[in-house]
Amino acid sequence: METITHDDLYNGLINGAREVMNNRQFLNNINVFPVADGDTGSNLFSTMHSIVYHSERKENTKTTLEAIADSAIMGARGNSGLIFAQYFQGLSEGMTSETEITRENFVTAIKKAMDYAYQAVEKPVEGTMLTTMSVFYDALISVY
Numbered sequence: 001m002e003t004i005t006h007d008d009l010y011n012g013l014i015n016g017a018r019e020v021m022n023n024r025q026f027l028n029n030i031n032v033f034p035v036a037d038g039d040t041g042s043n044l045f046s047t048m049h050s051i052v053y054h055s056e057r058k059e060n061t062k063t064t065l066e067a068i069a070d071s072a073i074m075g076a077r078g079n080s081g082l083i084f085a086q087y088f089q090g091l092s093e094g095m096t097s098e099t100e101i102t103r104e105n106f107v108t109a110i111k112k113a114m115d116y117a118y119q120a121v122e123k124p125v126e127g128t129m130l131t132t133m134s135v136f137y138d139a140l141i142s143v144y
Helices: 005-024 024-030 042-052 062-076 078-094 103-118 127-144
Strands: 004-005 100-102
Touching: 004 005, 005 024, 005 042, 005 062, 005 127, 024 100, 024 103, 042 062, 042 078, 062 078, 078 103, 078 127, 100 103, 103 127
Parallel strands: none
Antiparallel strands: 004 100
16 A cells, blocks of 8 residues: 555544553553553543544544544543553644655654654653554554
8 A cells, every 4th residue: 555545544543542442451451561550451541532432534634633633632541641642643743634645654754753752751661652652663664
């Protein structure tokens, strides 16, 4: 696939958010670092629930991602929810306004999202959600 439509991106993000919601308890159970407080799944559930039920597909990729970012911040709970909301904010800021985006545009926006999330945390700790974002970006770069 050379391009991604904003419809496909929106649908993929909504489906991914639903998967996170469906795996709430599993995420709570494996939440051991940096603190074994067992609430990451619940915090992400709140953030993703807000995305699923409050965001909407808009006329282009940028405005669609802005709607997702706004919805994420409304529902963000805990560190994981806030970090993910910041990730979506960075993604929306790094995205172009076309209805179809190239792989290059997507990778550039993912880099912006990752950097935005890292900058939002006063003392970033590896082994957390931030690392997952970094690994995802590295995987994109390796196939690009």
